[in-house]
Amino acid sequence: MLNKKEQRLRRARQTRVRIALQVKARLTVFRSNLHIYAxxxxxxxxxxxxxxxxAEKGLRTELKGNGGNVAAAQMVGKMIAEKAKAAGVExxxxxxxxxxxxxxxxxxADAAREAGLKF
Known part of the structure; x- marks a missing residue:
């Protein structure tokens, strides 16, 4: 029997196979209890x-409390969209x-879309 993490990774493998067929840049997300990474x-x-x-120093100063909430995720989504556009990825x-x-x-995801990233 698979534990919770193994089940999540199994689901992730299935989507990554489909994403590889699209031949696009991939926006991947990891979340922990305290932080969210993109x-x-x-x-x-x-x-x-x-x-x-x-967990980045610039964003930690703007956050109220820890980075494990929806408001923090929205800030990360906006930031990754801005960095993607700077890297030339639409x-x-x-x-x-x-x-x-x-x-x-x-x-x-919604914050990244609103900031102009298409997916």
Whole structure:
């Protein structure tokens, strides 16, 4: 029987196979209890083009409390979209890493869309 983390990683593998077929940059998300992280990975998966997280010093000063809430996820989504545009990426495939599209994951995705990232 699989534990919770193994189940999430199994779901993530399935979506990553479909994302690889799209040949787009991949916006991947990781969440912990205290922080949320977003990475923009190149089409071939060889390098990280941009990253943003609530653990970054600039963002930590703006946050009230910890980075494990919806408001913090929205800030990370906006920041990753700005960094993606600076890197010349307009359209991405959203990799939610097996997490449910709900709460912090949804807030990050919606904020990135509002900031002009297409997925």
């Amino acid at each position: 990475n923009l990975i190149s089409e071939d998966g060889s390098k990280v083009l941009a990253s943003a997280s609530t 359209s991405v495939a959203f990799d939610r890493a097996g997490y449910a599209y709900h709460g912090r994951i949804k807030a990050l």
